[in-house]
Amino acid sequence: MSSVDVSIIESLFTDLGKISYSEDYTELSSTDENETDSWRKGMVSGNGFVGYVTSGSPYGDTFIFQNMHFIMPNENVKDCPETYDELETVKQSIVNGEDITDDASYDDVYRFHPGGQLRLSFEENKASDYVRYTDYETARTGVYYEDKNGIWQREAFTSLADGVSITKLSSSSTGEKGECHPQL
Numbered sequence: 001m002s003s004v005d006v007s008i009i010e011s012l013f014t015d016l017g018k019i020s021y022s023e024d025y026t027e028l029s030s031t032d033e034n035e036t037d038s039w040r041k042g043m044v045s046g047n048g049f050v051g052y053v054t055s056g057s058p059y060g061d062t063f064i065f066q067n068m069h070f071i072m073p074n075e076n077v078k079d080c081p082e083t084y085d086e087l088e089t090v091k092q093s094i095v096n097g098e099d100i101t102d103d104a105s106y107d108d109v110y111r112f113h114p115g116g117q118l119r120l121s122f123e124e125n126k127a128s129d130y131v132r133y134t135d136y137e138t139a140r141t142g143v144y145y146e147d148k149n150g151i152w153q154r155e156a157f158t159s160l161a162d163g164v165s166i167t168k169l170s171s172s173s174t175g176e177k178g179e180c181h182p183q184l
Contacts, residue, residue, distance in 0.1 A: 004129050012144060013135060020091075021133035025057045043134040043141040047160040054156060056120075058127035058145040061154065065115040065165065087136060119183040120169075125149065150174035 004023050013019050020043075042055035046066065053064045093100045125147035134141050142155040150172030158165045171177050 004131050008129055008144070009131065012131070012133070012142075015137060018137040019133055019135050021131050023131060025055070025130070025132055043132060045134070045139045045141050045156060045158045045165065047139075047158045047163070050163055050165060051158045052156070052165050054141055056132070056143070058130050058143065058147070058152070059122045059124040061120045061143065063118045063120075063156070063165070063167070065117065067115050118167075120154075120167075121181045121183070122178050149176035152178065 009021065010016065042053040042062075042064075044053050045051055048068075050065070050067045052066065055062050055064075090100055127145040127147045130143075130145040132141075132143050138157065140155055140157045142153060144151070144153050146152070152172050153170055154168065156165060156167040169178065169180055
């Protein structure tokens with residue numbers, strides 16, 4: 001796939017400093033064994049209690065859901081750490097290839113535990129201008145690409161107020177309806 005025109009990225013977001021995006025992808029296989037860390041290449045959304053990691057390609061997405069209640073409880077009080085003010089430092093450390101460490105104890109925080117997964121697959125055509133992104137301002141993740149049927153966009157986010165993850169599948173810019181094949 002060719003490189004995405006910067007104007008496409010700029011049209012999707014109001015503040016480029018609050019996003020991350022990728023023009024390439026790793027599609028998780030539903031039939032073959034995936035590399036142990038394949039899911040780590042995905043985009044994330046969450047509210048501290050529930051969330052997901054999504055990986056995929058223009059024509060396929062895999063959502064791996066997480067819920068803090070999946071972990072066996074213990075006697076400790078569980079709190080979500082307040083780390084929102086550390087986002088910029090963490091992003092810059094990642095960009096600069098630096099280790100991210102702190103002295104905080106996270107003994108009373110639930111660890112990530114994968115839950116169910118949802119796989120979405122769509123009819124394949126020759127995609128161009130593919131972008132997979134996370135918008136840190138809105139906690140949205142999404143996919144943008146173009147093919148013979150127009151421009152396609154998919155978005156998902158996790159609602160703090162409702163405690164659910166939501167995925168929006170839209171028609172193409174030309175009104176073409178996508179045929180989605182979900183697999184739980």
